Each structure stands twice: as structure tokens, then as C-alpha cells.
């Protein structure tokens with residue numbers, strides 16, 4: 511046997527794996543303790559892309575690397591989402607047990623193309639989908655799949671809408687001049703899905719929002735009529751629950767009413783906000799969601815899961831199956847006992863890891879209520895942060911938050927270019943690694959945007975953020 515083959519065989523050595531694994535877990539546990547404790551470490555690595563490109567250059571090809579050294583560099587050159595001062599995008603600090611579950615999934619490497627290839631993974635997925643559809647309030651006819659992210663989830667749901675409302679697109683091609691209505695604040699993946707489906711630039715009809723960035727339900731009728739007058743066939747409305755930029759929930763009940771009257775498919779992009787279904791205090795924000803035909807729910811947002819695990823859920827399981835035509839693949843399906851129902855027939859992916867195992871493990875260990883409390887806690891803190899901002903005379907809130915996304919700007923430098931003030935403040939804070947926060951452009955100008963997603967973030971951290979912005983803006 512050649513020496514390279516024996517190198518690969520040796521790489522499977524169980525004792526070596528054990529030793530590397532123990533060292534890895536020790537290192538990550540130390541990191542986790544320091545990060546969640548808010549140790550005096552920057553939230554971001556503070557190195558330039560050029561430095562990182564050089565550090566991760568093609569030296570890797572020599573094969574002489576040391577795993578613990580690579581992990582150390584990876585950790586040092588990454589953003590620290592477990593740090594309480596991480597208030598950036600809607601990506602959570604992952605639950606440690608979910609990361610361990612992911613390690614298990616990676617080593618087993620069972621694909622879910624057909625359940626024969628990933629027996630437990632497939633059963634877990636079915637169980638989670640049943641639980642998620644139950645949380646929405648749907649009955650036994652509901653169904654869905656887990657998929658790789660909200661963007662792919664939105665495309666999957668809208669493909670099902672097209673098949674349900676616009677003829678047999680899979681076989682006959684997409685009918686000309688189809689369109690969907692969506693809030694002008696919808697996540698970009700909704701418009702992308704429309705373009706991918708071949709509806710063209712007219713196919714995404716933006717519906718105006720009110721001053722709180724909620725889709726204006728009273729404008730649906732006019733948007734629908736205008737689209738129809740322009741020769742478009744509207745097949746669906748996509749609502750946001752909540753929107754990405756400001757975390758605002760669209761009025762689902764009123765939108766559902768409109769869809770029922772017009773015979774339109776209702777899709778709800780609840781990638782971020784569906785987890786509020788698990789709370790008593792905030793599930794009212796989703797009132798009417800059970801009237802949707804489809805929805806998307808990301809567990810890698812408000813359920814603290816590693817990227818990516820998204821539920822694409824359908825009220826009518828059979829309609830959901832219309833998203834994709836059954837592929838001809840005798841090597842997968844000919845001997846599958848329930849071929850029509852195999853996961854890869856209903857999802858875009860062919861090979862797919864056991865996406866649900868980390869979530870299943872976390873729910874099994876901690877229970878659904880713990881997640882409900884976590885989500886409610888972040889929404890509560892969002893409101894508290896908004897009150898803190900409103901109580902100052904040098905900050906302005908973009909909108910009173912529905913969720914844990916809070917947008918605000920520093921106005922202390924009146925007379926100055928406010929957009930430039932926010933941009934400069936953010937750059938300075940992020941550059942120092944004091945906090946990770948982002949920015950968003952709204953009609954009134956540039957705002958600072960925070961997502962309070964880390965269970966260790968406190969009021970004190972948020973007060974510290976306001977101080978940091980004041981100092982950086984000065």
C-alpha cells in the first residue's frame with residue numbers, strides 16, 4: 511500500500527481521535543467559559559482581511575499542520591458570538607450540546623436522501639416537523655421538510671405555491687407574467703426566489719409598509735389591482751414574521767383574510783420570528799399564522815442552533831410535495847418502501863445531513879419551555895433597550911420593537927451628517943471589538959441595528975453600548 515493510503519488509514523485511528531477530541535473539547539470549553547462570561551476579550555478578531563488571507567494561505571497543502579494549532583487560529587480569527595456584547599446579525603451563540611450533536615452527525619455522515627441511508631436522522635426529521643406544525647396550530651394533514659436555511663426555505667415554499675396556483679409548472683414550464691405580493695421590507699431571498707422561478711423583475715410586487723414597517727394590509731387590494739391591470743397573475747402573498755431590518759411582524763390575520771378572499775397562497779417568512787410561538791407573551795404577534803399555506807422557521811436563529819436548520823412547513827402536506835417533481839432516480843427510490851414520501855423528493859437537497867439532530871437533542875435535554883423563556887427574555891430585553899433609548903435625548907429609536915431587533919441612531923450631533931455619524935460610530939466600535947452591531951438603511955437614513963440574541967446579554971451591556979456609541983460618535 512502506498513504511504514499516502516496508509517496516512518489516510520492512520521487518520522481513522524480511534525485513539526488519535528479520542529486524544530484530539532479531548533483536547534478540542536478542553537480548548538472549546540475554556541473558550542466558551544471565557545466568552546459567555548464576557549471576559550476582557552474583543553467580540554471580533556480585529557484583523558484585516560489581508561492579514562487573514564495571509565494567515566490562511568495555501569500553506570495548508572503541505573499536510574504538516576497540527577489540529578490544535580489550527581483550532582486555536584480558527585477561534586482567534588473568528589467573531590465571538592457567545593460574548594454578551596455580540597448584538598450583531600440574527601445568528602445565535604450555539605448551544606454547546608448542539609455543537610456536540612453536530613459532531614456526532616458529522617462522524618456518522620448518514621445522508622437523508624432516502625431514509626434507508628439515514629434511518630435515525632429521517633425519523634428525527636419527521637418528528638421535528640410534526641412538532642413544528644403542531645406548534646403552528648396545524649393538524650394531521652400538515653407536513654414539511656428540514657432544509658438548509660431560510661433562503662432555500664422561501665424558495666421551496668414559493669415553488670409549492672406556484673405548482674398549486676399556476677398550473678403544472680414542472681411539466682409545462684412557468685406560465686408567463688406570474689407575480690407574488692410581499693412587503694417592501696421582505697427579506698431579499700423572497701425576491702430572489704421569485705427571480706429564480708422565472709417570474710422576472712415584475713414578479714415581485716412590493717406592498718407599502720406603514721410607519722412601523724408593517725405591511726399595510728389596506729394596501730394589498732390596490733397592489734393586487736395594479737398588478738392585475740399590468741397583466742400580471744398574482745398567485746401568492748409572502749408576509750414577514752418578522753422582518754429582517756426592524757423585526758416587525760406583518761398583520762397576518764388581515765393578510766390571511768385578503769388571501770382567502772382572492773384565492774391566493776399565503777406564505778409566511780417566519781425565519782426569525784416563528785420561535786415566538788413557543789412563548790405565551792409573544793405568540794399573539796403571530797396571530798393568524800395557522801391560516802398560512804406555508805411558512806419558514808429557522809432554528810439557527812432563535813433556537814440557538816448551529817447553521818443551518820430550517821423547517822419549511824405546509825398546512826397541506828400534499829401541496830407542499832408540489833414544490834419539486836419526483837426525480838427519476840432508481841438508485842434511490844426503486845426499492846424505497848415509501849418512495850413517494852422520501853425526504854429528498856420534497857426538499858431541494860439530495861444528500862443532506864441529519865439536520866435535525868442538534869435541535870432534537872437540545873429539546874430533549876432542556877424542554878420546549880426553556881426555549882420559550884429564552885425567546886421571551888430576548889424580546890423583553892429588546893423592549894427594555896427601546897425604553898432606555900427613548901429615555902435619552904441624544905438617541906432616536908427607528909420603531910418600537912416587536913421582537914429582539916432594535917434599530918436606533920445617535921442624534922447628539924445634530925447639524926452634522928447623521929448617516930456619517932452612525933457609520934463612523936459603528937466602524938470604530940466594531941474595529942475595537944467592543945461590540946458587534948450592524949447598520950441598516952431605513953427611509954429616514956442610516957440606523958444602528960442590534961439583535962439581542964445572546965442569553966448572556968444584559969441591560970448593563972446595552973447601557974454600555976449606548977455609552978460606546980456616544981463616545982465613538984463624538
Ligand SMILES: Cc1ncc(COP(=O)(O)O)c(C=O)c1O
Pocket residue numbers: 600658659660661662697699750751752753754779780781782808818820
Ligand atoms: C426574515 C428572514 N427570512 C429569511 C432569511 C434568510 O435565512 P437564511 O440566512 O437562513 O438563509 C433571513 C435571514 O436573516 C431573514 O431574516
